[in-house]
Amino acid sequence: MKRAHKVNHGWQRPSDPIPESYQHELDRTAAKAETRWRQAQKAVERAQQAQQRAEQQARKKTTPQTIAARDEARRSVFQRLSELRQIEELMRTSTYSPTTAVHRTGRQDRLEVGTYRKPKKNRRAA
Structure with a gap:
């Protein structure tokens, strides 16, 4: 079934005018709140300056x-820095053995470690 009318969801009832006495009360309350806010801001600034x-x-x-x-704090800082430098020095020193060079010596199916030598010639019997 089709509806013959559309409902306007954006429509709102117009508001009633605010009476003068109520508006005067709102203005007075807003002015008091602003005054209190300014006083609080000044108190914060005074506290920060103090x-x-x-x-x-x-x-x-x-x-x-x-x-x-202060001297104790400086002493502990220098002690920590010296410990840090010692640890960095330990990290720099090499604890590993030197690497050995690995060469392929002619044959691709196996890997030999050492110096290169010419492969022996195969002599065929006639």
Whole structure:
């Protein structure tokens, strides 16, 4: 059976106009939210600046504990680097025997190792 009409699925009911009092309330709430957001952004920036100032002051202060910790860290780094260099040196040294040259000596059906010698001539008896 064929339908005689088409349903318009894109149609929506038109919205009612917003009353002035409600629009005024929405605007006031949005303005408050923006103000709070700006205040939060400023607080974040102040906290970041305070953190940077604290880090700079910590870098400037050199106490015996920080000097000892820095020296210990440097010592351990140099020790690890020397271990790494030793391992690299061990990896470079050859632990394998030198390779021997393999020559084919005339006959293709077998492989002989050694120096090349001329094959013997076959003498046929007459």
